Amino acid sequence: MEIRLKRVYDDPAQDDGFRVLVDRLWPRGLSKERAALDLWAKEVAPSTELRKAFHHDDLSWADFGAAYRAELAGPTSTAVASLREELAPHPVVTLLHAVHDDVHNHALILREALES
Template identity: 70%
Template sequence: MELRVKRVYEPATPDDGWRVLVDRLWPRGLTKERAAVDLWAKDAAPSTELRKAYHHDGLDWAEFAEAYRAEVAGNPAIADLRAAIAGHDVVTLLYGVHDPDRNHALLLREALLG
Protein backbone atom coordinates (compact mmCIF):
# COMPACT_ATOMS: atom_id res chain seq x y z
CA MET A 1 0.00 0.00 0.00
CA GLU A 2 1.16 3.51 -0.80
CA LEU A 3 0.38 5.99 1.97
CA ARG A 4 0.45 9.66 0.95
CA VAL A 5 -0.08 12.90 2.84
CA LYS A 6 -1.81 15.95 1.35
CA ARG A 7 -3.44 19.17 2.49
CA VAL A 8 -7.23 18.78 2.34
CA TYR A 9 -7.60 22.21 0.69
CA GLU A 10 -5.68 21.01 -2.38
CA PRO A 11 -7.95 19.69 -5.16
CA ALA A 12 -8.78 16.00 -5.07
CA THR A 13 -7.20 13.99 -7.88
CA PRO A 14 -7.80 10.40 -9.04
CA ASP A 15 -4.28 9.39 -7.97
CA ASP A 16 -5.13 10.24 -4.33
CA GLY A 17 -6.79 6.85 -4.03
CA TRP A 18 -8.85 6.50 -0.85
CA ARG A 19 -8.93 9.87 0.95
CA VAL A 20 -8.91 9.93 4.76
CA LEU A 21 -9.30 13.17 6.72
CA VAL A 22 -7.23 12.85 9.91
CA ASP A 23 -8.20 16.14 11.62
CA ARG A 24 -10.41 16.30 14.69
CA LEU A 25 -12.22 19.39 13.33
CA TRP A 26 -13.84 19.68 9.91
CA PRO A 27 -11.80 22.04 7.69
CA ARG A 28 -13.16 25.56 7.81
CA GLY A 29 -14.95 26.70 4.64
CA LEU A 30 -14.74 23.34 2.89
CA THR A 31 -17.83 21.48 1.72
CA LYS A 32 -18.04 17.70 1.96
CA GLU A 33 -18.26 17.51 -1.82
CA ARG A 34 -15.12 19.57 -2.39
CA ALA A 35 -13.19 17.69 0.31
CA ALA A 36 -14.02 14.36 -1.38
CA VAL A 37 -13.32 12.47 1.83
CA ASP A 38 -13.94 8.73 1.93
CA LEU A 39 -13.38 8.44 5.68
CA TRP A 40 -13.13 11.00 8.47
CA ALA A 41 -10.84 9.45 11.10
CA LYS A 42 -11.13 12.22 13.67
CA ASP A 43 -10.32 9.89 16.57
CA ALA A 44 -6.86 9.30 15.05
CA ALA A 45 -6.09 13.02 15.24
CA PRO A 46 -4.25 14.65 18.14
CA SER A 47 -6.36 15.18 21.24
CA THR A 48 -8.04 18.55 21.63
CA GLU A 49 -5.69 19.36 24.51
CA LEU A 50 -2.58 18.57 22.47
CA ARG A 51 -3.84 20.44 19.41
CA LYS A 52 -4.54 23.56 21.50
CA ALA A 53 -1.17 23.33 23.26
CA TYR A 54 0.61 23.30 19.90
CA HIS A 55 -1.45 25.82 17.96
CA HIS A 56 -2.35 28.26 20.73
CA ASP A 57 -0.09 27.77 23.75
CA GLY A 58 3.33 27.65 22.10
CA LEU A 59 4.23 23.96 22.48
CA ASP A 60 7.20 23.45 20.15
CA TRP A 61 7.22 20.93 17.31
CA ALA A 62 9.54 18.40 18.98
CA GLU A 63 7.40 18.30 22.12
CA PHE A 64 4.22 18.06 20.05
CA ALA A 65 5.66 15.21 17.97
CA GLU A 66 6.72 13.28 21.06
CA ALA A 67 3.33 13.76 22.74
CA TYR A 68 1.39 12.81 19.60
CA ARG A 69 3.48 9.67 19.09
CA ALA A 70 2.61 8.70 22.67
CA GLU A 71 -1.09 9.32 21.98
CA VAL A 72 -0.93 7.22 18.81
CA ALA A 73 0.73 4.35 20.67
CA GLY A 74 -2.18 4.15 23.12
CA ASN A 75 -5.04 5.00 20.78
CA PRO A 76 -7.36 2.13 19.71
CA ALA A 77 -8.62 4.30 16.82
CA ILE A 78 -5.26 3.73 15.12
CA ALA A 79 -5.93 -0.01 14.86
CA ASP A 80 -9.35 0.79 13.39
CA LEU A 81 -7.72 3.11 10.86
CA ARG A 82 -5.13 0.45 9.93
CA ALA A 83 -7.95 -2.01 9.30
CA ALA A 84 -9.92 0.52 7.23
CA ILE A 85 -7.00 1.38 4.94
CA ALA A 86 -5.70 -2.17 4.58
CA GLY A 87 -7.71 -3.02 1.46
CA HIS A 88 -6.64 0.02 -0.56
CA ASP A 89 -3.66 0.30 -2.90
CA VAL A 90 -3.28 4.06 -2.43
CA VAL A 91 -4.42 6.02 0.63
CA THR A 92 -4.01 9.76 1.12
CA LEU A 93 -4.10 11.16 4.65
CA LEU A 94 -5.59 14.65 4.56
CA TYR A 95 -4.79 17.44 7.02
CA GLY A 96 -5.78 21.10 7.25
CA VAL A 97 -2.81 23.03 8.69
CA HIS A 98 -0.65 25.22 6.46
CA ASP A 99 2.76 23.66 7.16
CA PRO A 100 3.55 20.72 4.86
CA ASP A 101 6.66 19.80 6.89
CA ARG A 102 5.25 19.98 10.42
CA ASN A 103 1.85 18.39 10.68
CA HIS A 104 0.43 15.43 12.54
CA ALA A 105 -0.49 13.57 9.34
CA LEU A 106 3.21 12.98 8.69
CA LEU A 107 3.61 11.53 12.17
CA LEU A 108 0.50 9.40 11.74
CA ARG A 109 1.79 8.12 8.39
CA GLU A 110 5.04 7.14 10.10
CA ALA A 111 3.10 5.22 12.76
CA LEU A 112 0.86 3.46 10.25
CA LEU A 113 3.83 2.34 8.17
CA GLY A 114 5.99 1.38 11.15
Protein backbone atom coordinates in the same frame (compact mmCIF):
# COMPACT_ATOMS: atom_id res chain seq x y z
CA MET B 1 0.11 0.31 0.56
CA GLU B 2 1.37 3.76 -0.33
CA ILE B 3 0.34 6.53 2.10
CA ARG B 4 0.40 10.04 0.72
CA LEU B 5 -0.24 13.36 2.45
CA LYS B 6 -2.19 16.28 1.07
CA ARG B 7 -3.95 19.42 2.25
CA VAL B 8 -7.70 18.88 2.26
CA TYR B 9 -8.13 22.25 0.53
CA ASP B 10 -6.18 21.03 -2.52
CA ASP B 11 -8.28 19.70 -5.37
CA PRO B 12 -8.98 15.96 -5.29
CA ALA B 13 -7.11 13.92 -7.87
CA GLN B 14 -7.90 10.53 -9.37
CA ASP B 15 -4.58 9.14 -8.13
CA ASP B 16 -5.34 10.07 -4.49
CA GLY B 17 -6.81 6.63 -3.93
CA PHE B 18 -8.73 6.28 -0.65
CA ARG B 19 -9.07 9.79 0.85
CA VAL B 20 -9.06 10.10 4.66
CA LEU B 21 -9.43 13.33 6.61
CA VAL B 22 -7.31 13.05 9.77
CA ASP B 23 -8.25 16.30 11.51
CA ARG B 24 -10.45 16.43 14.61
CA LEU B 25 -12.26 19.56 13.39
CA TRP B 26 -14.00 19.94 10.04
CA PRO B 27 -11.99 22.34 7.82
CA ARG B 28 -13.50 25.82 7.66
CA GLY B 29 -15.28 26.79 4.48
CA LEU B 30 -14.99 23.36 2.89
CA SER B 31 -18.07 21.52 1.70
CA LYS B 32 -18.32 17.77 2.02
CA GLU B 33 -18.68 17.49 -1.75
CA ARG B 34 -15.48 19.44 -2.41
CA ALA B 35 -13.59 17.42 0.21
CA ALA B 36 -14.47 14.19 -1.62
CA LEU B 37 -13.71 12.04 1.41
CA ASP B 38 -13.96 8.31 1.76
CA LEU B 39 -13.51 8.49 5.53
CA TRP B 40 -13.19 11.04 8.32
CA ALA B 41 -10.90 9.51 10.97
CA LYS B 42 -11.07 12.25 13.59
CA GLU B 43 -10.41 9.80 16.44
CA VAL B 44 -6.75 9.44 15.35
CA ALA B 45 -6.12 13.19 15.26
CA PRO B 46 -4.25 14.85 18.13
CA SER B 47 -6.35 15.46 21.21
CA THR B 48 -7.94 18.88 21.56
CA GLU B 49 -5.58 19.71 24.43
CA LEU B 50 -2.49 18.76 22.45
CA ARG B 51 -3.66 20.61 19.33
CA LYS B 52 -4.30 23.78 21.34
CA ALA B 53 -0.95 23.52 23.14
CA PHE B 54 0.88 23.28 19.81
CA HIS B 55 -1.02 26.00 17.98
CA HIS B 56 -1.68 28.45 20.80
CA ASP B 57 0.75 27.78 23.65
CA ASP B 58 3.99 27.52 21.67
CA LEU B 59 4.61 23.83 22.33
CA SER B 60 7.72 22.92 20.33
CA TRP B 61 7.50 20.59 17.35
CA ALA B 62 9.69 18.03 19.13
CA ASP B 63 7.51 18.09 22.24
CA PHE B 64 4.33 17.94 20.15
CA GLY B 65 5.71 14.96 18.22
CA ALA B 66 6.60 13.08 21.39
CA ALA B 67 3.20 13.78 22.95
CA TYR B 68 1.28 12.81 19.80
CA ARG B 69 3.27 9.59 19.39
CA ALA B 70 2.40 8.78 23.02
CA GLU B 71 -1.29 9.38 22.27
CA LEU B 72 -1.11 7.14 19.19
CA ALA B 73 0.58 4.36 21.17
CA GLY B 74 -1.69 4.78 24.19
CA PRO B 75 -5.22 6.17 24.30
CA THR B 76 -5.82 6.06 20.54
CA SER B 77 -3.95 2.85 19.74
CA THR B 78 -7.19 0.95 19.15
CA ALA B 79 -8.38 3.61 16.71
CA VAL B 80 -5.03 3.50 14.89
CA ALA B 81 -5.23 -0.29 14.60
CA SER B 82 -8.80 -0.07 13.27
CA LEU B 83 -7.78 2.57 10.74
CA ARG B 84 -4.81 0.47 9.63
CA GLU B 85 -7.17 -2.48 8.99
CA GLU B 86 -9.62 -0.29 7.08
CA LEU B 87 -6.85 1.10 4.88
CA ALA B 88 -5.16 -2.25 4.20
CA PRO B 89 -7.17 -3.20 1.09
CA HIS B 90 -6.35 0.09 -0.65
CA PRO B 91 -3.12 0.32 -2.67
CA VAL B 92 -3.02 4.13 -2.36
CA VAL B 93 -4.27 6.14 0.62
CA THR B 94 -4.13 9.92 0.97
CA LEU B 95 -4.22 11.36 4.46
CA LEU B 96 -5.82 14.79 4.29
CA HIS B 97 -5.10 17.58 6.74
CA ALA B 98 -5.79 21.32 6.94
CA VAL B 99 -2.35 22.36 8.24
CA HIS B 100 -0.44 24.93 6.16
CA ASP B 101 2.99 23.61 7.17
CA ASP B 102 4.05 20.56 5.14
CA VAL B 103 7.00 19.89 7.44
CA HIS B 104 5.39 20.25 10.87
CA ASN B 105 2.01 18.57 10.89
CA HIS B 106 0.40 15.64 12.65
CA ALA B 107 -0.31 13.73 9.42
CA LEU B 108 3.42 13.05 9.04
CA ILE B 109 3.52 11.43 12.47
CA LEU B 110 0.29 9.51 11.86
CA ARG B 111 1.67 8.14 8.60
CA GLU B 112 4.73 6.83 10.49
CA ALA B 113 2.43 5.13 13.01
CA LEU B 114 0.31 3.55 10.29
CA GLU B 115 3.37 2.29 8.40
CA SER B 116 5.00 0.73 11.47
